Amino acid sequence: MEDTVLKLGKYEFNSRLFVGTGKYQTFDIMKEALEASGSEVITVAVRRANIGGKAGESLLDHIDKDKYTILPNTAGCYSADEAVRTAFLARELGISDLIKLEVLGDKNTLLPDPVDTLKATETLVKEGFTVLVYTSDDPIAARRLQDAGATSVMPAGAPIGSGQGILNPNNIRIILETLSVPIIVDAGVGTASDVTIAMELGCEGVLLNTGIALAKDPVKMARAMKLACESGRLAHLSGRIPKKLYANASSPLKDF
Amino acid sequence: MMQINVNGENKECPAGSSVSKLLESLDIDNRYIAVELNHKIVPRTQFSEKLLQENDNLEIVTFVGGG
Numbered sequence: 424m425e426d427t428v429l430k431l432g433k434y435e436f437n438s439r440l441f442v443g444t445g446k447y448q449t450f451d452i453m454k455e456a457l458e459a460s461g462s463e464v465i466t467v468a469v470r471r472a473n474i475g476g477k478a479g480e481s482l483l484d485h486i487d488k489d490k491y492t493i494l495p496n497t498a499g500c501y502s503a504d505e506a507v508r509t510a511f512l513a514r515e516l517g518i519s520d521l522i523k524l525e526v527l528g529d530k531n532t533l534l535p536d537p538v539d540t541l542k543a544t545e546t547l548v549k550e551g552f553t554v555l556v557y558t559s560d561d562p563i564a565a566r567r568l569q570d571a572g573a574t575s576v577m578p579a580g581a582p583i584g585s586g587q588g589i590l591n592p593n594n595i596r597i598i599l600e601t602l603s604v605p606i607i608v609d610a611g612v613g614t615a616s617d618v619t620i621a622m623e624l625g626c627e628g629v630l631l632n633t634g635i636a637l638a639k640d641p642v643k644m645a646r647a648m649k650l651a652c653e654s655g656r657l658a659h660l661s662g663r664i665p666k667k668l669y670a671n672a673s674s675p676l677k678d679f
Numbered sequence: 680m681m682q683i684n685v686n687g688e689n690k691e692c693p694a695g696s697s698v699s700k701l702l703e704s705l706d707i708d709n710r711y712i713a714v715e716l717n718h719k720i721v722p723r724t725q726f727s728e729k730l731l732q733e734n735d736n737l738e739i740v741t742f743v744g745g746g
Binding site: 443444445446447453466467468469470471472473474475481482483493495496498508511512513515516517518583584610630631632633636 | 685686687688705706707708710711712713714715718720722723738739740741742743744745746
């Protein structure tokens with residue numbers, strides 16, 4: 424079945440799976456997993472450079488920048504000001520104007536701070552960033568972020584790194600029905616079926632990191648996530664049968 | 680010599696050093712970095728002309744693995 428490309432601002436992607444680069448044991452495993460995932464967009468974080476670290480390897484030495492679109496995040500920011508500052512530094516690093524905006528509320532839940540997330544979205548949109556914004560699965564918060572000019576709204580399926588899957592599919596459905604920007608589930612994915620569920624619901628994509636990076640075999644899991652994403656997308660486009668209470672025989676019930 | 684602060688650490692560098700000179704003297708891989716001087720970004724094109732002053736505060740960041 425023919426599928427359309429995923430458009431995010433001026434960017435277009437064929438793969439709908441976005442993957443992170445954190446928590447891998449080695450750069451080699453990361454590279455292999457990225458490849459197996461089929462992703463075209465990979466996320467990175469902004470942190471202080473090592474002083475005296477010239478001999479050390481840079482993450483970017485292990486990423487084919489012609490192949491992947493780099494999506495920097497504002498992970499670890501707990502206020503709009505910090506997130507905006509991080510976004511500017513990421514843009515100055517010169518790779519893209521894409522930003523995965525996350526403004527967190529606290530360290531235990533890593534849930535987004537809705538007020539500062541909205542503030543930072545407004546500022547970054549004004550400053551010309553292509554903002555992909557991480558939010559809770561609250562449909563009203565999601566709508567406010569779309570109204571503020573976010574290119575994509577990215578509700579969490581479950582808390583970051585928790586691997587609990589899509590905890591409230593009904594909220595995701597309401598977000599999908601009420602917003603017009605692409606919805607990408609970001610965070611909470613534990614295994615392949617979680618990705619499929621998000622895609623079957625009609626999400627435009629899924630972003631995940633821990634589910635692959637901390638799997639016993641990250642490369643195999645990356646491939647599983649790729650297939651799950653394609654599977655869920657196809658099922659969504661195919662139009663599933665309605666659920667019924669009673670049986671409906673597949674073979675003719677007439678006598679010979 | 681003058682005192683400056685780089686990524687939260689106190690450092691010394693010769694008076695009149697440029698950002699480029701500092702990066703070199705601190706042995707920082709300058710291929711993938713962004714520099715903030717007193718909370719204002721210094722564009723890469725200005726590294727060699729931007730001169731540092733006593734008590735300047737620098738943040739030098741790069742990309743690392745993340746989700």
